[in-house]
């Protein structure tokens with residue numbers, strides 16, 4: 001297929017300057033793009049980060065080991081201990097990696113972030129049942145100020161563990177985000193005849209990190225961050241207000257990505273980053289179907305999440321994978337979901353999947369013209 005004309009609204013490197021002051025010096029550097037970015041075909045790109053030998057790790061899905069771990073986690077006294085240990089490990093690992101977790105959290109919690117809630121919260125929202133599940137070691141899941149205040153530190157820490165040879169958590173984050181944006185750019189250039197991206201929706205935007213990267217990469221696009229947690233959105237809006245105003249200001253919407261109520265055919269690009277592993281299969285299917293409805297013909301969908309084939313994930317130690325499963329109640333469902341089939345059944349074409357870092361894949365697809 002012939003390439004479309006170059007997109008006119010991609011920024012030079014897709015890297016934002018909107019990074020908190022404490023880490024600004026490190027993030028002004030151009031990130032190293034990882035080797036696979038030169039490849040244009042998914043099968044060859046997949047080889048650039050090491051894949052495991054299995055379709056998915058032994059501790060996920062329907063294997064005996066997976067059942068054993070799930071049975072242990074479902075035993076309440078054991079789960080309560082695991083939750084505490086998981087939280088302790090998360091915070092101490094982050095702080096060992098120079099991510100000032102407690103300081104960052106306090107900065108949010110003592111700020112005037114609370115004022116943002118009223119303007120952002122849609123009181124008519126009916127939350128899906130699974131959203132009330134405790135996860136990430138928070139009893140209220142994502143429906144709490146603590147989860148929202150800790151989200152940035154938690155994301156940075158995850159990126160640092162993903163790219164351990166980066167010089168800092170910021171560099172790891174920038175590398176992974178740059179690769180993800182590059183995968184999106186390549187896909188859209190290759191498959192969309194409309195080429196210019198005017199409207200972008202970031203479903204499950206959390207505290208706005210992915211949204212800000214999208215807005216920096218596509219500086220002429222209108223970018224909207226959507227999330228089901230009003231606390232996360234309040235933090236996103238609070239952080240954005242503290243930055244230098246951008247030309248393409250971001251809008252934040254409190255809605256369910258499974259059924260947004262937004263008009264059909266209204267976006268050229270939809271991103272769903274690090275959301276699906278937090279969802280049961282029926283929600284994954286609904287999110288993909290809703291994205292298909294919201295995208296214009298030729299529009300691109302980008303899903304980024306844990307890769308079932310990541311060698312790094314396959315080789316997690318028993319302690320770490322047990323802790324991971326204890327904080328991610330839908331991980332098994334996510335691993336067992338046929339993502340390509342789900343995209344195909346929703347109507348998407350040109351599905352591609354590449355490892356954009358050692359743990360995560362970016363799956364891209366197009367709405368037929």
Ligand SMILES: C[S@@+](CC[C@H](N)C(=O)[O-])C[C@H]1O[C@@H](n2cnc3c(N)ncnc32)[C@H](O)[C@@H]1O
Pocket residue numbers: 142155203204205206207208209210226227228229232255256257258272273274275278279283
């Ligand atoms: C791990 S965070 C996403 C991180 C963010 N996209 C990034 O790249 O930094 C997952 C987010 O998905 C949101 N979420 C989960 N289910 C959702 C749904 N059905 N609709 C909208 N947001 C959802 C959660 O509230 C949470 O903020």
